[in-house]
Amino acid sequence: MASALHISGIRKTFGSGDKTVEVLKRIDIDVAAGEFLILVGPSGCGKSTLLSIIAGLDDPTEGEIRIGHRNVVGVAPAQRDIAMVFQSYALYPTMSVAENIGFALEMRKVPRADREKRIAEVAAMLQITHLLDRRPAQLSGGQRQRVAMGRALARQPQLFLFDEPLSNLDAKLRVEMRAEIKRLHQASGITSVYVTHDQIEAMTLGSRIAVMKDGVLQQLGTPDDIYSRPANTYVASFIGSPTMNMIAGSTNKTLAGGLFDIKEASLPLAGPAGGEALLGVRPEHISLSGDAPWRGEVSVVEPTGADTFVVVKTAAGDITVRTSPQTQAKPGDAVGLQISAGHVNWFDAVSGVRL
């Protein structure tokens, strides 16, 4: 199937001469129809600028955006067949909820009867029928969020854009709305691009995730790719909480099975050829075991309910281990650490690129 959204070679610079700032450095992303693409990264990584360029609110310095078969660079936002949900919701303050939802249809000269039918459908879908006559100022944060979603849904666009839509909600509501967005996406099947800085939102919502940093696409892949096979140490540390353990060391070829020498210990892992490397292991792939040869001392025990994270101080640095809440470990205990050999990641010691 043709890609629903094709981003190729997008560059964006601000300023000129010596003060030129390059916010996006050649971004290429292909989004298949029905996909839910997440743009994730720290603030200032260019993700929101990229979304603005897709929406047509900003023009790229270079590159091409295709929605369906159409190159839309230079096309007005209204003509791109997109709908967008903003961080501040951007509801029209002087219009009722119904007028807000129907505004885009009104601008497109949809007859009143059809418009009202569509407003009623969308309101029912989002369970906001009882709010239709209210003004945005009379709504709670969660209700405004629903109206903003409704305004986007009413249009049945080719492409949905979300700009950190959940970041103004409290934690409980955020989880609810996250599930709601996922449900709506599954029901509508409309291709979506979603910007967030929250890695949990990225993992739970995305069918694919694009991790960005400093205007460069670091990795593009499924949540599982990103989590289990991060392309570099930046992605590895950005996704996952607590973050992946990084252990510096070098490959030792003296033993047939392979050894990885780290500070004051050797791990029975076949390291990459060529000496120095970084070993990346998620907390859930290390376990505490009384007799393992790699030793350390428990420094912090953090229960989170379902899991307990134990931070172990070793000669090679602090290592976080995920254990069951029943763990007996307490600060000061001497423990051994066991790595699950099937789940290790190797990174270049200098560039941080996955080996």
Next chain:
Amino acid sequence: MIAKNFSRVLIYGVLLLAAVLFLAPMYVMLATSFKDAEEIRSGNLLSLPNGLNFEAWTLAWSSACTGTDCRGLQPFFWNSVLIVFPAVLISTLWGAVNGYVLSLWKFRGSDLLFGFMLFGVFMPFQVVLLPMSQVLGWLGISSSVGGLIFVHCLAGLAGTTLFFRNYYAAVPKELVNAARIDGAGFWRIFVRIIVPLSTPIVMVTLIWQFTNIWNDFLFGVAFSGADSKPITVGLNNMVNTSSSVKNYNVDMAAAVIAGLPTMLIYVLAGQYFVKGLTAGAVKG
């Protein structure tokens, strides 16, 4: 307790004194306007009139003489009305569009342009008198009501732009972006989304402009013709018309008539003025 009461009394005393000082001229004007010539000559400046005698008001309004023209203030009053309504409406609307562009549709150099416009707020208008009269001449509207409307629109534009620009600076840009994606254009966004938000600042601007233009004397005296003089100029000419006796009661009535519309506007819409100046960001 006594000390507290004392300070209360002191505060009220000072406030009362200030009020009396500010209201005294107003009182003298009103009281004198209701007296006849005999009362004024024999009585005290501060004494109450013997009754509500509207003779001076009628004279001032319709038959007092300015030079040889004895039609009272009436023609000047209607000139002012003809000038003030279009000038206030046009300058307010124009300022609103300017503010909308300068805050929500910024372009390269728009902040610089706004900086230049700010000059207009602080520039003494005496500076533009000569060039302006040239321009009015070129446009063929010198010495006319139309010319005065034009001058007041231009002179007020910097101020109205400033008001609207600062008010709209608090409007989130996302609102405009959402409307652009929804399919509304520049004017549609202005009319459907921005103008409905603007009631407080529109009230402020209307009051501000009405007061400025109604009370204007400089442009009125410099750019008006024989039949386009505004009320401030009319009042001045009437009071300065030399006659054997000074009709203080008529002069006072005329001055009150000249000042009445602005007072009325403030009484009717003054609450919006304060509210509008302190109105915060848009909720939504």
